[in-house]
Amino acid sequence: MKRRDLLLGTAAIGLAAPRLSRAAEAQGTLRFAPQADLASVDPIQANSYVTRNHAALVYDTLFGVDEAYRPHPQMLDSYAVSEDRLEWRLTLREGLAFHDGAPVRPQDVVASLQRWGKRDTYAQTLFAQIADLAPASDKAVRVRLKKPFRLLADILGKPAPQLPVIMPERHAQLAVTEQVPEVIGSGPFRFVASERIPGSRAVYARFPGYQPRPGSTSFWSGPKLAQVERVEWHTIPDAATAAAALQSGEIDWWEQPTADFLPLLRRNRNIRVEIIDNTGFMAVLRFNHLHPPFDNPAIRRALLPAIRQADFMTAVAGTESGMWKEGIGFFQPDSSMASEAGMAALTGPRDLEAARRALREAGYKGERVVLAVPTDFPVLNAMSEVAGDLFRKLGITLDYQALDWATVSQKINSRAAPEQGGWSVNCNYAAGFGCRTPAAHSYLRGAGQAALFGWPSSPRIEALREAWMDSTDAEEQQRLCRDIQLQAFEDLPYIPLGLFYQATAYRSTLSGVLKGIPLFYNLRKQG
Numbered sequence: 001m002k003r004r005d006l007l008l009g010t011a012a013i014g015l016a017a018p019r020l021s022r023a024a025e026a027q028g029t030l031r032f033a034p035q036a037d038l039a040s041v042d043p044i045q046a047n048s049y050v051t052r053n054h055a056a057l058v059y060d061t062l063f064g065v066d067e068a069y070r071p072h073p074q075m076l077d078s079y080a081v082s083e084d085r086l087e088w089r090l091t092l093r094e095g096l097a098f099h100d101g102a103p104v105r106p107q108d109v110v111a112s113l114q115r116w117g118k119r120d121t122y123a124q125t126l127f128a129q130i131a132d133l134a135p136a137s138d139k140a141v142r143v144r145l146k147k148p149f150r151l152l153a154d155i156l157g158k159p160a161p162q163l164p165v166i167m168p169e170r171h172a173q174l175a176v177t178e179q180v181p182e183v184i185g186s187g188p189f190r191f192v193a194s195e196r197i198p199g200s201r202a203v204y205a206r207f208p209g210y211q212p213r214p215g216s217t218s219f220w221s222g223p224k225l226a227q228v229e230r231v232e233w234h235t236i237p238d239a240a241t242a243a244a245a246l247q248s249g250e251i252d253w254w255e256q257p258t259a260d261f262l263p264l265l266r267r268n269r270n271i272r273v274e275i276i277d278n279t280g281f282m283a284v285l286r287f288n289h290l291h292p293p294f295d296n297p298a299i300r301r302a303l304l305p306a307i308r309q310a311d312f313m314t315a316v317a318g319t320e321s322g323m324w325k326e327g328i329g330f331f332q333p334d335s336s337m338a339s340e341a342g343m344a345a346l347t348g349p350r351d352l353e354a355a356r357r358a359l360r361e362a363g364y365k366g367e368r369v370v371l372a373v374p375t376d377f378p379v380l381n382a383m384s385e386v387a388g389d390l391f392r393k394l395g396i397t398l399d400y401q402a403l404d405w406a407t408v409s410q411k412i413n414s415r416a417a418p419e420q421g422g423w424s425v426n427c428n429y430a431a432g433f434g435c436r437t438p439a440a441h442s443y444l445r446g447a448g449q450a451a452l453f454g455w456p457s458s459p460r461i462e463a464l465r466e467a468w469m470d471s472t473d474a475e476e477q478q479r480l481c482r483d484i485q486l487q488a489f490e491d492l493p494y495i496p497l498g499l500f501y502q503a504t505a506y507r508s509t510l511s512g513v514l515k516g517i518p519l520f521y522n523l524r525k526q527g
Helices: 003-013 049-058 106-117 121-127 152-156 239-248 259-266 297-302 309-317 352-362 378-393 405-412 459-470 474-491
Strands: 029-033 063-065 071-073 076-081 087-092 130-135 140-145 189-191 201-206 230-234 271-274 281-287 368-374 397-403 425-431 494-500 504-507
Touching: 029 239, 049 189, 049 201, 063 152, 071 076, 071 152, 087 106, 106 121, 106 130, 106 140, 121 152, 239 259, 239 504, 259 271, 281 309, 297 352, 297 474, 309 378, 309 494, 368 378, 368 405, 378 397, 378 425, 397 405, 405 425, 459 474
Parallel strands: 029 230, 368 397, 368 425
Antiparallel strands: 063 071, 076 087, 087 140, 130 140, 189 201, 201 230, 271 504, 281 425, 281 494
16 A cells, blocks of 8 residues: 555544644634644744744734735834935834733834844845934834835835744843743734643633734734634644544644645545645755855756756645646746746756766765755655755765754754754745745845855845845846846755645634735634
């Protein structure tokens, strides 16, 4: 019997279903199986989607984007921009309070943005243009710029990891290398730290002091109404177990069902399967640029003739039509910034022998390559299996390190050499909505030590990105993005592995599921 058939069979009869805690069976408790365990509760320190989704429950941001990614005031009552566009005045809404009862003050905003600005690569672009950031009154913050920055509202409302959340000043004053000692935000839910079980459970309770803004909810913007009393996250690494738990009603929502189980779940009339993010996910093979062998750009480029995006995408999303795309470059393919520039490197004839020859000519001498693989993160595990097989075929000396996601997350943020517990290469992905332009595309940065893990250095990419940020002409922006892509194929901060669409599955007793990412406000649960 094939492994796929075995998993489908065990899930169908519920034999693999866990007996989750029944302590909170009362109506109003939503049980959710996240893509991986919550390894970090600090949304500034951690650059992961799991932590981002956690932060969306308990924190809030000054702006929020709607389904069309247009920014709107969120924690703000209003904002004003001076005629010369060099000063922004941000005024907080009345009644905003943290979970400990303290009011949200401009001092909290300033300290929070400053901490975020030391960590997030997009934020660093903004802070390079800030001349002064300070409270302007007991309700307002003043931002003085060195030059106009047209994307200020967009960046303060970005839904990507390392969110510009507002936390109490005492937490925001901590070093970015130090995790916050407690989770206190002003969002619709509060984190119940006493019920946290690492590797197994995270719990959130409705915050009655939350002040929703007027209007209608659209993705990250509008009133964030908590319609359930309690949200429980249950980490279930095994897909068969998660599928069985969803079918039996042990959980209400499975964030990322694997492709094997989608047909089974679609046949269940009590379960809804849908794609809530139509921009998909951009899969990447990320290199560590600090240490051999991938500190050598020629060795990075040598892998290109061997990469078949379809191999990676079928491993992640199966063979179902419409669930993935190949021929993907460095920008989300539906974006006006995407182009065919340099794409022959990925779409031309695939040739393993040419890649082996290029590796030898580039100077690869059998150095050990550490591939950090999360066994409890199905999507990343599937990509890593394909990458590992490819490296072995190319004659690369592979150290395939199968670890849990929390350990992998820590490892890939370490700058240590592979011989000292570091890493060489990692399979990962980025949300498509963050890859539509070079502004928030954190993987496509060449900022060296200030870049996202991997730390690629490309002064040319950085200069082109800066020119794009300054440009207001659409045709010039497109030309600059073509040049960025051409340069990216030279410097290769990562190799694009394709784009996949991630289905989510939830029981029909849930309503109000928003488009974009897993969000827990606006949701109602029947029964």
